[in-house]
Amino acid sequence: GAVVSQHPSRVICKSGTSVKIECRSLDFQATTMFWYRQFPKQSLMLMATSNEGSKATYEQGVEKDKFLINHASLTLSTLTVTSAHPEDSSFYICSATGLDGYTFGSGTRLTVV
């Protein structure tokens, strides 16, 4: 089946630095990528939707300058958390749509210290 590879699985960074998370669709072309944020013991909250070659569409309340999304190819989307702060610590998950429907990455645990 379809696979989305998400890296890194865990990252710890210092406050004020930037962190990049990658999601790759390994065996299909992902026309649309979704980025979610999940707080402990809570549901997934959609942050943004990105289509290859165009600007991402952010959900209300999500700072687009803080969470930079790039979808430069049909197999790669990246989320960069800029000037990270402890409140950005969370579990981030990507999802790609293809012929099989929605395929989720394994998630990235971001801890900002």
Add this chain to the structure above:
Amino acid sequence: AQSVTQLGSHVSVSEGALVLLRCNYSSSVPPYLFWYVQYPNQGLQLLLKYTTGATLVKGINGFEAEFKKSETSFHLTKPSAHMSDAAEYFCAVRWSGTASKLTFGTGTRLQVML
């Protein structure tokens, strides 16, 4: 307003017992409906989905769900729980006319006891 509700943030069953996880949606137009399972620190795995056609949907790992339009429900069931079923379960919907965005319920943590 459109919404998806999962009743019960925690459900505890004995091994071998019936599993019933509830999901209701609020919309005049039936959405596409999904159930996902999430194990700790992992992404989501699709259990099953309903788009059109047969209202009783069978998924992986022995799970099934029935779409009931009159009750605006899509409850997930499994006849006999196994220890490996312990996880977080999310109901998700794709509303009509919202491109391909998914909206997730708040999740239900299933605990399976010996």
